[in-house]
Amino acid sequence: MMSNSSLVSYTKISPNKTSPRNHIIDTITIHCVVGQLSVETIGDVFAPTSRQASSNYGIGPDGRVGMYVEEKDRSWCSSSSANDNRAITIEVASDTSHPYAVTVKAYEALIKLCADICKRNNIKELKWKGDKSLIGQVDKQNMTVHRWFANKSCPGDYLYRLHADIANRVNKLLNTSSEKPSTLKIGSKVEVIGTKYATGQNIPAFVKKNIYTVEQIDSNKVLLKEIISWVYVKDIQIIEGE
Numbered sequence: 001m002m003s004n005s006s007l008v009s010y011t012k013i014s015p016n017k018t019s020p021r022n023h024i025i026d027t028i029t030i031h032c033v034v035g036q037l038s039v040e041t042i043g044d045v046f047a048p049t050s051r052q053a054s055s056n057y058g059i060g061p062d063g064r065v066g067m068y069v070e071e072k073d074r075s076w077c078s079s080s081s082a083n084d085n086r087a088i089t090i091e092v093a094s095d096t097s098h099p100y101a102v103t104v105k106a107y108e109a110l111i112k113l114c115a116d117i118c119k120r121n122n123i124k125e126l127k128w129k130g131d132k133s134l135i136g137q138v139d140k141q142n143m144t145v146h147r148w149f150a151n152k153s154c155p156g157d158y159l160y161r162l163h164a165d166i167a168n169r170v171n172k173l174l175n176t177s178s179e180k181p182s183t184l185k186i187g188s189k190v191e192v193i194g195t196k197y198a199t200g201q202n203i204p205a206f207v208k209k210n211i212y213t214v215e216q217i218d219s220n221k222v223l224l225k226e227i228i229s230w231v232y233v234k235d236i237q238i239i240e241g242e
């Protein structure tokens, strides 16, 4: 089941795409825009068919996220059909010259977007070795860069050098979400942010997004008092102040 990121605040679907993609999503490819363009302007750039280019997402200097090609479709972004059929491509607004730096807001939004993409597409970990020979070997490396597929500096040295940091920070977000928060205790008010795991069942069941009280805590799941259902700790968020 492919979905799109809920972090998107602006959508302008580009005609420059192949629908649907022919491969599952198992890779992320980060690009630099070469211009501190807003998500709206990036959308305008990808709008004409004559442009023959697009990306799944774009991030503006203010940290807002735009979507130009849905995740179910292949963007025309990395000069490689094979790559773009399996990758989510992200254009990040950057300076127009070396090292093509991006703003702190754009960078922080990029980390969150990558973590969101991994979670929804069941990518357990982002892996970066900076090794072009590992293209397609996603068990060893599932981040790629445009410069491997075309004679370009993209994603620019600024973002290229930060790829290990991006992987580390995203993996931290992916891991911490499954750890039991130290503030979680019986009586805590929690909000269900994902689905599932109903009592006595091993199959996922839908739990309505709402605020519940923790009645019991197991290693990685909690029993919700109001509905007498277990949910995974990774699918809840502790409400502030409780």
Ligand SMILES: [Zn+2]
Binding pocket: 030, 031, 032, 077, 078, 146, 154, 155
């Ligand atoms: Zn690029």
